[in-house]
Amino acid sequence: MAKKTTKGGKGKSSAKTKEHQREKIPKYDLSKKEWNKLKTGEKEQFLRKFRTLDNGTGWNPLEAALFYLVLKKYGCGNWDSVAYFLPHQNTAQFNTFCQKLFGQQSLYAFSGLRVDPYENFLKGIDLLGLRKNGVRVHEGIPLSTAEKKAVKAGWKKKAHVLTYDLPVVEDRGRNYTKLWWQMELTSNLIANEAKKRNIEDQLDTDRDMGPKHHEKVDHKKWMDEPYDWPKPTVWNVDREFQAQKRQDNLWPLIRMVEDEDWYKADQALHWSFLEGKIFRDKEFQKNLKNEDDVPDLQLTGIDPERMRTRCRVKKIPGKFEMEVEKEGFGHVSGWTCEQLCQYLRETGLEDELVKKFEEKQVNGKKAYNFAMEEAEAMFDGDRAALDRYDRAMMAASRKFGFLPR
DSSP states (O other): OOOOOOHHHHHHHHHHHHHTOOOOOBSSSSOHHHHHHSOHHHHHHHHHHHGGGSOOOSOOHHHHHHHHHHHHHHOBTOHHHHHHHOTTSOHHHHHHHHHHHHTBSOOGGGBTOOOOHHHHHHHHTTOOSOEETTEEOOOSSOOOHHHHHHHHHHHHTTOOOOOOOOOOOOOHHHHHHHHHHHHHHHHHHHHHHHHHHTOGGGSOOOOOOGGGHHHHOOGGGGSOOOOOOOOOOOOOHHHHTTOBTTOOOOHHHHHGGGOHHHHHHHHHHHHHHHHTGGGGOHHHHHHTBOTTSOBOOSSTTOOHHHHHTTEEEEEETTEEEEEEOSSOOOOGGGOOHHHHHHHHHHTTOOHHHHHHHHHTTOOTTGGGOOOHHHHHHHTTTOHHHHHHHHHHHHHHHHHHOSSOO
16 A cells, blocks of 8 residues: 655655755856866966965965875875975975865875875865865765775775976075075085194185176086976866865966976076076176175075066077076166066966967057057956056056156
8 A cells, every 4th residue: 555645744855855955056257168268278377366266275386296296106194205305394284285185184095095186186076065174074974994994995996106206395485594504604614624724825715706706606517407397197177177166276286387487487586596697687786785885696685586577587499598687677668578578477467468468569668559449459358457457567667667767
């Protein structure tokens, strides 16, 4: 005999089902149709810019990329090995960042295994579920020991052995100072030893080599080429776009080292300083004068933030060479297209917009003479971007002058 169901009972069951129903809420505020119109590079730029809306990590791209490589090579939870390569982070930071890369709070399934967190991240980014601090958390009844072992066994089959070399990433703020004190200590030890041997007159103790420092010392002959970053992962930005709201996506941060233009520009100041090329720059010498107005080219006193904008990357077919500008920009109306585009990039204007200036060979003088129709076409009607451009050019006019001063 069929069971009877009262009208009231059926209504109550239906209301309960509706109460627990969940809907997927996309993370990114762009329709799928608009996303599919974008080129691969544009998709990457969109994800990279949107990442700033996620919770901050306190990791720069080099550190984040190195952590990912170490994680793949030595396994999840092997923080002693990670600390060898990243000594300025602690275990809590390793654990939190690892959770964000795997996309979930629980890491029992990956502990001690050399697996790729990106695979698990893609697998779960669009799943319905509770998310806390940018990652998925387990809901419902805890898994039994047998269930956990079964899950881990599945990941154990995917474990791999990787043979790529790992770079050494230095914190410039700490290591420049540490390097100087090491040189100071070594210099004192040599001076004391020379004094004991009565050969002080044979030492060249002039540590300030003056404005011709770059001509006297060429470190490039013994330095290795800039590190070629490993690229062991095939990225799937279309899948990343399907992430749900409150799911942090830090992979664009990690991929930045694979963007050759970004990577070389980020390293230009550091390498130019180590090679000695930066000492040719007149602006650099101005910033490092002592009280007697004499160039002081010792390591102390360097302000990387002020000097970064003085550096550029010189492209040579098949090769990048670190270079430093020998002269200042001068007045804006005399800027070449290359100088204008460098300035716009330094002010943070989107790279796709700067490329339009390069294609149309816009120089400093032309940059101030856009008709309204030309500006609308150049910026595709993006008023916010046009306003940022206008502010940047007004700042350039005040700083450098439009005409010779």
